[in-house]
Amino acid sequence: MKPIHAFPLAGAILVALAAAPxxxxxxxxxxxxxxxxxxxxxxxxxxxxxxxRYVSLATVAFFGVGxxxxxxxxxxxxxxxxxxxxxxxxxxxxxxxxxxxxxLAGVYFVIFTFGLAELVxxxxxxxxxxxxxxxxxxxFLPFEGRHIYWQLLALATVTLLISWGIGRTRLGLAxxxxxxxxxxxxxxxxxxxxxxxxxxxxxxxxxxLTGAIQAPRWTYIEPSIVFNPTVSFMTLIMALLGGxxxxxxxxxxxxxxxxxxxWLSVSFPDHFSIILGLLFILIxxxxxxxxxxxxxxxxxxxxx
Amino acid sequence: MSAALQLDNMHxxxxxxxxxxxxxFALTPGEVVGxxxxxGSGKTTVMNMISGALPSDGGRVRVSxxxxxxxxxHRVARHGVARTxxxxxPLPTLTAGENVLLSLAFGHKRHWGRExxxxxxxxxxxxGLGGRGNERVGNLTYIDQKRLEMARALxxxxxxxxxxxxxxxxxxxxxxxxxxxxxxxxGQGMTILLVEHIMEAVRALCSRCIVMSAGEVxxxxxxxxxxxxxxxxxxxxxxxxx
Numbered sequence: 001m002k003p004i005h006a007f008p009l010a011g012a013i014l015v016a017l018a019a020a021p022x023x024x025x026x027x028x029x030x031x032x033x034x035x036x037x038x039x040x041x042x043x044x045x046x047x048x049x050x051x052x053r054y055v056s057l058a059t060v061a062f063f064g065v066g067x068x069x070x071x072x073x074x075x076x077x078x079x080x081x082x083x084x085x086x087x088x089x090x091x092x093x094x095x096x097x098x099x100x101x102x103x104l105a106g107v108y109f110v111i112f113t114f115g116l117a118e119l120v121x122x123x124x125x126x127x128x129x130x131x132x133x134x135x136x137x138x139x140f141l142p143f144e145g146r147h148i149y150w151q152l153l154a155l156a157t158v159t160l161l162i163s164w165g166i167g168r169t170r171l172g173l174a175x176x177x178x179x180x181x182x183x184x185x186x187x188x189x190x191x192x193x194x195x196x197x198x199x200x201x202x203x204x205x206x207x208x209l210t211g212a213i214q215a216p217r218w219t220y221i222e223p224s225i226v227f228n229p230t231v232s233f234m235t236l237i238m239a240l241l242g243g244x245x246x247x248x249x250x251x252x253x254x255x256x257x258x259x260x261x262x263w264l265s266v267s268f269p270d271h272f273s274i275i276l277g278l279l280f281i282l283i284x285x286x287x288x289x290x291x292x293x294x295x296x297x298x299x300x301x302x303x304x
Numbered sequence: 305m306s307a308a309l310q311l312d313n314m315h316x317x318x319x320x321x322x323x324x325x326x327x328x329f330a331l332t333p334g335e336v337v338g339x340x341x342x343x344g345s346g347k348t349t350v351m352n353m354i355s356g357a358l359p360s361d362g363g364r365v366r367v368s369x370x371x372x373x374x375x376x377x378h379r380v381a382r383h384g385v386a387r388t389x390x391x392x393x394p395l396p397t398l399t400a401g402e403n404v405l406l407s408l409a410f411g412h413k414r415h416w417g418r419e420x421x422x423x424x425x426x427x428x429x430x431x432g433l434g435g436r437g438n439e440r441v442g443n444l445t446y447i448d449q450k451r452l453e454m455a456r457a458l459x460x461x462x463x464x465x466x467x468x469x470x471x472x473x474x475x476x477x478x479x480x481x482x483x484x485x486x487x488x489x490x491g492q493g494m495t496i497l498l499v500e501h502i503m504e505a506v507r508a509l510c511s512r513c514i515v516m517s518a519g520e521v522x523x524x525x526x527x528x529x530x531x532x533x534x535x536x537x538x539x540x541x542x543x544x545x546x
């Protein structure tokens with residue numbers, strides 16, 4: 001079987017990636033860091049949204065909650081506990097949100113999640129202004145870029161392993177069935193609500209951790225930085241470009257788009273959103289199933 | 305001996321419309337019973353209340369000795385009640401085999417791994433799709449999709465099978481295949497509730513029939529007897545023919 005052979009290869013690539021900061025400049029470590037962050041976000045997003053086709057725009061809500069938790073707690077708790085708290089808070093929010101919204105269908109869910117991100121941002125801003133009287137916080141953690149990068153690389157690996165593992169279990173089959181036809185899935189014996197909720201919580205927790213780990217990078221954090229909705233849209237486009245239904249899809253989409261977005265945001269800072277939107281439209285029209293599916297189709301077409 | 309499936313005084317209303325009114329009947333184990341009636345008489349609503357797709361507004365459903373009233377569909381399925389859908393609903397991103405595996409993995413008794421794979425093949429072979437587990441469901445013909453629908457229902461290893469117009473839309477030779485398949489299940493002792501409009505199938509398969517009209521049971525008894533009653537003919541064909 002192919003996946004077995006893929007393991008040593010993936011392991012070798014992982015070792016090379018982990019060793020990279022020892023050989024490249026700080027600038028490139030920063031680039032690798034950003035890229036790994038988006039690979040994690042896109043893979044974690046696709047974990048839930050890929051098979052169920054519930055398009056979530058709440059990515060940045062969880063991402064921001066993770067970063068903000070670190071900003072608030074970094075001077076009061078040891079770092080591992082800070083991360084654990086962030087994960088816990090992300091999971092609880094996801095549980096509450098999931099319980100109240102996963103019965104919403106299609107476009108209502110999209111709008112709700114978009115609204116949620118804004119709601120969380122406004123709530124945090126309000127709280128900081130009216131209760132704690134601090135707008136913006138400093139993160140003082142003794143981490144260099146490569147330390148953050150290694151943590152993210154570990155998280156990306158864990159995320160991919162979770163995605164791979166779920167695809168192998170009956171949970172993966174259940175998810176795919178739910179994406180196809182919820183009614184049939186339920187009549188086959190699947191507790192549809194529970195499966196969706198479980199995956200939403202796992203996905204959101206991983207996204208929260210991505211935000212938490214990246215927090216020290218900014219040093220100074222305020223709501224408009226860590227709750228920037230562009231993060232949600234970029235994650236979505238990356239996962240869709242590669243193919244949200246496949247293990248490697250989000251990764252395949254995230255890497256080239258990350259570089260493209262970096263270049264665009266430097267070269268065309270004023271037109272960045274327009275280009276992002278156009279790209280989104282093109283991807284959805286040309287390859288709604290993603291690049292990997294497109295390549296597979298072409299190869300199949302070539303053979304017959 | 306307790307009934308395999310027992311409905312007591314089932315009620316369902318949609319707003320001001322009473323869709324099902326005081327419906328009671330029972331199936332003994334191994335019985336194949338037809339649930340008949342003109343369109344809109346409430347048959348599918350009854351099916352949906354049994355399978356958990358719709359919550360009932362009153363009454364009770366029991367399977368063997370378990371009360372399954374108002375249970376959600378996945379729990380009903382795990383209590384040994386499987387159903388097919390009026391219009392076939394194969395899951396398009398799964399292969400034929402995975403469609404069947406789904407019910408094995410989550411149904412009445414939960415199977416997974418190598419054991420389940422062997423059972424998938426067995427279920428597919430039973431409905432006449434042997435060796436075709438790797439096919440995409442989109443490539444299957446209509447009768448084969450019907451077969452797959454049946455295999456998926458059987459894969460949850462039910463004690464009671466609800467067939468909602470499973471034979472509808474088949475041509476005469478396919479209909480014969482379909483009837484034979486249900487008869488085969490009957491031979492294995494499966495309890496089946498058959499919602500059906502095709503009288504040929506009803507006569508061939510059902511020893512007993514329940515006829516509904518406007519949400520109520522208007523006749524119940526041996527198939528020949530029930531089908532010749534004036535009230536039943538009237539419900540189906542109108543006053544002039546009674």
